[in-house]
Amino acid sequence: MRRAILRAALDAITADGPSALSLRDLARRAGVSHAAPAHHFKDRTGLLTAIAAEGYELLAAALADADDLRDAGVRYVRFAREHPAYFQVMFSPELLRANDLELTTARTLAGERLRSAVSAVPQEGRGPDSRLAGVAAWSLAHGFATLLLSHNLDGPVGEQDPDEVFRALTGMLFQSRPREDGTSSPQQPRP
Template sequence: MTGERERTYHHGDLRRAILTAALDVIATEGPAALSLRDLARRAGVSHAAPAHHFKDRTGLLTAVAAEGYALFADALTGAPDLRERGVAYVRFAATHPAHFQVMFQPDLHRADDPDLLAARARATDALRAGVADLPSAGRGEDDRLAGVAAWSLAHGFATLLLSGNLADAMAGRDPEEAFRSLAALVFAPEDGRGR
C-alpha cells in the first residue's frame, strides 16, 4: 500500500512529466487527443494529479504554449538578420512540432496568462527586430506589412513542411536552405538582386 501511495503521489517533477507526455500526444495525435486522465495514466499518477499543476486541459495547453513561445524567442534571438530569423522559425517548427501546433491556436489556451504573455512578447520582439534591419525600415506602415509578409512566409513554409505538403517540392532538399532561397526571392533588394 505504501509503495503504491508513494508512486501515485511522489513522482518527482510531475509537472515536467505531464508536459512531456502532452507534447508526445500532441506531436503524434494532435491537441484534440489530449486528456488529463490519459496523461495521468501515462505518468503513473492519480487521475487528479495533473489538475494540481494545470487545473484543466486549457491550463495544460497554456503551459505548452508559454513554454513554446519561450523556446521560440530563444531560437530567434541568436539569428543575425531577418532571413536567418525565418530559418530559425522553420527550424523551431521542425524540432518542436507539438509546441508549434498549440502556440498558434489561441482558442486552445488562456490569452491572459502572464507567462504566456511574457513569452509571446519576447518572441514578437525578436521577430520585429529582424524587420528593423531591412533596408527599407523606418517607413511606418510598410514596416508592419513587411513584418506580416516575413511572418507569413516563415509560418506558411513551416506549416506546409510539418503537414507534409512540401514533400514533392522539396525532393530531399534541406528545408533551411530551401527557405533561405525562398526568402531571397521574396525579400530581394529593390534593384532585383538577392543578397
C-alpha cells in the same frame, strides 16, 4: 512531476494532436495519479496554455541570435520542425487562456525578437510600414513551416534541407535589382 506531465502531453500532441488530449490519458502516459495533471495545471486549457508559453519562450531563445531577417526566418522554420507539438499548440488560440500572464509575456518576447529582425532591414527593403513588413516576413516563415509540417511540401522539398529551401525561397522572392542610378534595391515580391 510537472515536467513529466508536460513531456507526456507533448508526446501525445505529437502523436494525436491537441484535440485528442485528455488529462486522464495524460496521467496514465506520465505514470502519475489521475489527479496530478489537474493539480499542476487545473484543467486541459491550463495545460495547453503552459505548453504554449513554454513554446514561445523556446521560440524567443531560438530567434535571439539571428544574424538578419532571413536567418530569423530559418530559425523560425527550424523551431517548428524541431518542436511540432509546441508549434501546433502555440497557434491554436481557441485552446488557450489568452490573458495568462506567462503566455502573454512569452508571446511578447518572441514577437519582439521578430520585430527586431524586421526593423534591422533598411527602410527601402521593408517599405514605409514596418508592421506590414513584419506581417509579410512572419507569413512567409509561418506558412512555409505549416506547409512543411502538414506534409504539403513533401514533393517540392523532398530530401532537401528545409533550411536551405527556405533560404532559396526568400532569395527568389526578395532579390536585389539594380536601380537606374546604379545602386540596388530589393525587388518586389513576385506572385
